[in-house]
Amino acid sequence: MSYIVVSDVHLGGKCNHKEFCEFLDWVHGLEKQSKTIKCKDKEVLIKKPDKIILLGDILELWDPREGDRDCVIKDCMRTFTMLSGIACDKIYVIGNHDDSLGELDTKIDYETLPNGTKFDIYNRHYPEKDQKTGIASGLKVGNRSYFFLHGHQFDKEQAVLAYVSDLIGQSWNPLGWFQDLLSITFTKKNWKINFVIFLVLLLGGWYSLWVLFPPPGFLSTLVWAAVTGFFAISSIPGVVAQAQGKIYGLTKPIDKTAEQVIEDEYYKKSKDKIEADIVVFGHTHFASSYELESNRGKKLFINSGCWTGKDTEIDGKMRYANTFIYIDEGGAYILKWLGPGNINCIEAFVF
Ligand SMILES: [Mn+2]
Incomplete structure (x- = not known):
């Protein structure tokens, strides 16, 4: 063998x-x-x-x-x-x-x-x-x-994800969720401009609905919220994907030797059921x-x-x-x- x-x-x-x-x-x-x-x-x-x-x-x-x-x-x-x-x-x-x-x-x-x-x-x-x-x-x-x-499985950070996944009975991974959204062609191609539109809609909408012409009407608020929301989910995944490389660079236990993984409390002896x-x-x-x-x-x-x-x-x-x-x-x-x-x-x- x-x-x-x-x-x-x-x-x-x-x-x-x-x-x-x-x-x-x-x-x-x-x-x-x-x-x-x-x-x-x-x-x-x-x-x-x-x-x-x-x-x-x-x-x-x-x-x-x-x-x-x-x-x-x-x-x-x-x-x-x-x-x-x-x-x-x-x-x-x-x-x-x-x-x-x-x-x-x-x-x-x-x-x-x-x-x-x-x-x-x-x-x-x-x-x-x-x-x-x-x-x-x-x-x-x-x-x-x-x-x-x-x-x-030996990671501290990953333990949180595993805990929630166990609780809800399915794999829970927020970054994976953002990456899924980023895989939508419209988002992938236009997330940068979409993010600008989202910010303009967010601030412009708030300013015109609540400051310039208050009080905001139900229908105009609904339309504003829907369009702003659309551009939010069509852009924020791109922002997250850009940032996550840097975030992960700080938190991931990359470049740890086997000794560091096992001795720095990553590995829990008492929980080990591996024979x-x-x-x-x-x-x-x-x-x-x-x-x-x-x-x-x-x-x-x-x-x-x-x-x-x-x-x-x-x-x-x-x-x-x-x-x-x-x-x-x-x-x-x-x-x-x-x-x-x-x-x-x-x-x-x-x-
Ligand atoms: Mn890995």
């Missing part, structure tokens, strides 16, 4: 689309020939995967380039065609930037692709929890068990690992990194872009894609 895990490609956003497609082409090539790479002083044989796990935020539905979701479709065409062609099953775990796909979990049930392989979507994590006990057991590979989730030796997650764009020792034993957390941006040094530690995880019976490896066939080993866990 061997798995390849990737997360946080953010297709349609500021992503390393070209590199990711080259990577998929290389994965496809593993069917013909396995590849040996050096991890420290050990040689690791990378075989054709039995499964590819797409671990969330593969699509950028919150903050696409120029606020235009068409960019997501554009980036997906090549990517998903290539993915389909790879002779292994694909598991898509939903993240936060693609959480509006969550409902597909029940609609897509191991769809068969033209080459006979399967594609399935998991809303929260892979594998699914046990319905009765609520316990999530891992997937056995070799002598270790693995559990996969995107990782926004697996290794938890694989993404979300923070920082390929890294952390071993947590508790009275329940040791648990290894591995972050799969991302396919956005460039390699950057953060607090003396390298945050690599274009990373993936390879898992087989022998262990788990955090790897970095440098170009066709050129792969660096970041961390190796040999069991």
